[in-house]
Amino acid sequence: MLDKDAPKILEVKNLKQYFNVGRKDEVRAVDDITFNVHEGETFGLVGESGSGKTTTGRAISHLYEPTGGEIIFEGKDVSKLKTKKDEKEFRSDIQTIFQDPYASLNPRMKVKDIIAEGIDINNLAKDKADRDAQVEELLETVGLNKEHANRYPHEFSGGQRQRIGIARALAVKPKFIIADEPISALDVSIQAQVVNLLKDLQKKRKLTYLFIAHDLSMVKYISDRIGVMHYGRMLEIADADELYAHPLHDYTRSLLSAVPVPDPEFERQREIVDYDASVESDGKQRKLVEIAPNHYVRAADDEIQMYKDRLNS
């Protein structure tokens, strides 16, 4: 669990990530977001599809140059890494488990070579036997077995492929893992196993996670804090339990009202709270405001009182 005094491992400051800048199809995928992640913490990121979660993750991995703002990892601005060595270190410190297990695995490579890619690039194996042993251990860690090492990705089901992606990410012993919908392709039992595994690895290896997902029950379960995104903006940040117990923003409330429940009776009576996004473009200036300790909501000056009242009602 989160140590509140743990140092910040990641600081995202006023990050803007636009695409097609200056053209008529300009997309403000991420539009001025700020948040921190502490060492050993799991920060959950939820929100509308297309709200910029994946883009935020990719910006943190320095796959883009930010349109604006800064990303500070372990005190260093990732856009200003000076030496090749710093850059290489950063590349293995931050690993991503992808949303899409199909596109992210090279179909022509054997599973063992996919998993060992990072081991090879970073010379993490003493010899071939050591490499095989590491791959074997990783396969086991993610619930596959060593016979799978010599097979190709197309021979696996969606869920099995996702586990290969997790093994690959773990291979280079990262500090920070961006898990972009890492379990949405898995069946519930294996989801539970993988989440237990991620939690276990976190404890043992002091890993920090940015956990992006649509399954709010799972996000609540695994996260220490959660940020809610919509249209490239961060609308609310709070401790996981607090966010679910006292959602302040209308969008958060709408999201929570739509969580599917494995109970047919309940589903037949479900009522979804609609969210009217037009308020976000009413021209008011809004920023994240701390309504209660560690509970932030994006608000205009004249909305702060309303949110305080909401919290107490």
Added chain:
Amino acid sequence: MENKENILEVRNLSINFKTYAGTVQAIRDISFDLKKGETLAIVGESGSGKSVTTRSIMGLNATNADVVDGSIEFDGQDILQLDEKELSKLRGSKIAEIFQDPMTSLDPTMKIGRQVAEPLMIHQGLSKEKAMAKALEMLKLVGITNAEERINDYPYQFSGGMRQRIVIAIALVNYPEILIADEPTTALDVTIQAKILELMKELQTKINTSIIFITHDLGVVAGMADRVAVMYAGKIVEYGTVDEIFYNPKHPYTWGLLGSMPTLDTNEDVLPSIPGTPPDLLDPPAGDAFAARNKYALKIDTIEQPPFFKVSDTHYAATWLLDDRAPKVTPPADIVKRQEHFNKTKQG
């Protein structure tokens, strides 16, 4: 529901895959019906054969697939006997699929408006203009904002969830008789998921489409399905109405599945999960394939495959626990709670 006519009948389907390691017995003698206008959910462990089953309904078996046995009756013909030309006529018109992964069903080099319009031009012979107009309408229907401007964008310019909405637009544009939805909303946030599911239900009522819905999200199943089939290791192990499966499940695998689903109230340190790994389908075990992971397993489970036992006219489960000679076992506490809750609401 029982009286509705079948639109699809799968009988004794068995599919193997030839691989370097040997023959994978992916589908092992499964039979099921799909009724007109219903939603049948298929749930089960990854690798249990859900996608292989539905792909064979689409006539999209992998090149190394070997259909060992069985038939798939649709429209008075056996899909397994059709040639590629006949199959491609079916696909995208009478039977459409939304795949698990949107990128495999979108052409990365084609503008999205065109991709939605194409099936209309091919299968209905609409002019390009008419098809584009209808495509635009469809894209709006699935919730693509600024659709007018975005029809000229390429797939990579959209987020995962938006791509999936485009795929759904393509699948539904021809009002198919059967829609196969393989994890169609996994990539979407829950509010958009709710909208898409609502949309699917609406279109289903409107055009009386039958839906085969594959998902790992049992919450979605609870909201969408009329009936549920549970798969394990290439077999169907239990099927019944949605209420029967959620409130009166009989197969220990179904118990494990329902038990591993966290809810917003879950607080345990470790999530419950089914121990062990699925069997190797290169060499499936004798008897009930779930036996090795099943703490309720009987001796006979490792020897003989259990037949389907009837629970009700609509509910069947393949577990020896239902045999008269089997000892009475109490299901896990959360399952008992489901049964009690249901009995209470049924009476109250």
